[in-house]
Amino acid sequence: MERLQKVIAHAGVASRRKAEQMIIDGKVKVNGEVVKELGTKVSSNDDVEVEGVPIVKEAPVYYLLYKPRGVISSVSDDKGRKVVTDYLPEVDERIFPIGRLDYDTSGLLLLTNDGEFANLLMHPKHEVDKVYIAKTKGIPTREQLQQLKKGINIDGEYLKAVHAKINSSDPKKNSAIIQVILHEGKNRQVRRMFEALGYPVDKLKRERYGTLDLRGMNAGDSRPLKPHEVKQLRQLAEKNVE
Template sequence: MTNQFERLQKVIAQSGLTSRRKAEQLILDGRVKVNNKIVRELGTKVTTSDEIQVDNIPIEKEKLVYYVLYKPRGYISSVKDEKDRETVIDLMDDVKERIFPIGRLDYNTSGVLLLTNDGEFAHLLMHPKHEIEKVYIVKIKGIPSKETLAQMRKGVKDEGDILRAVDYKVTSIDRKKNTMIVQIKLHEGKNRHIRRMMDQLGHPVLKLKREKYGSITVDQLQPGKYRSLSRQEVHQLTMHATNVKQ
């Protein structure tokens, strides 16, 4: 943030503390101070010279960073794990900023995972209305019919959710091993979305990789490795979400 005025909730979100929406609630609840005075107005604007506290603790004004990690299987998409399993943060222990994953990939799912300390950016990408396209390569058990595959577009009910794919494409069939590989595109991403959807269709997932998140891939990375997103990549993701929203 420069010396120009910014909305208070935006500054709190950019610190990585929480999302912009939750930051707004913190302000309304009287838990935010600016220059040692409680502020409850959402329209309040601040600069870098202002001291901001949440629950009497000064927020850390970190440099905003954005990464893409090639997540391997066997890692939790979280900052910490209550079962003390390895997390994606363990793969990035040389990053000084307090980063966190944007959304999740299952323990046994590999591929593109974005991480940042920018709460507003993370909230923007994760909001279901913004419809960021995500592409997965899925190996499934059995060889479903065209009618069964078409059901993915219509939607499959599971535990009160409607799980659907925006599009799909069969990339290979192995009749000897009785398996199929399908490319599946999603806009939303409910918990274990593809695994639950394929279970309901009677073709359990054997292997799952997220190949693409918006325009971001891991083509130049090995599993467990990461790189910084370029300014252009961050801008493209932001504009994509913003344009869909409008």
């Protein structure tokens, strides 16, 4: 038996907090009856509906994909472009990406059908490290990289990095390879921060997500996460919650 709001969150309908509000608002039915009690527990045999839509119960699955450039971080695209789920055709469950990587960004992307797990990892207060490697046009100064850690206001949005350092630079080609660590995952965040400093990003790759990396993988490769990897990610996110 599991709490009703946890079952709703797991199905990816809403976060657990929003699921609780849906229950209070009378938008949830169990076996055809409206349920407003937050302590309600249900089993796999119970039929749960949220706003009239039945929840499909699937065993949770977790995958790591090395996303290539030129791929949409979505399960479908109305323009017919390649999407990340095209690289996992053998997966029967209705998986979706946890967060996103831009069309032109490659690297580590997680996919799951566990909505609660996805919400846990994506929330910035849980402080899960996302490590990127950027190749920039131009070589930023140490002071400018400090600016990234202090934060930059771009179009009314406050963007900041946890850490930023130059791994290598090429004065002849006027380019640099820079490691950037984020806790957030705002739209085009790394590219926008460097553009604001005057250093456009040529290439961008996410190399690490929490305890996971891309060792032994090529672009387009995918694999299921091991149970201990899922547990480590969950513990990593939960330890930073007050």
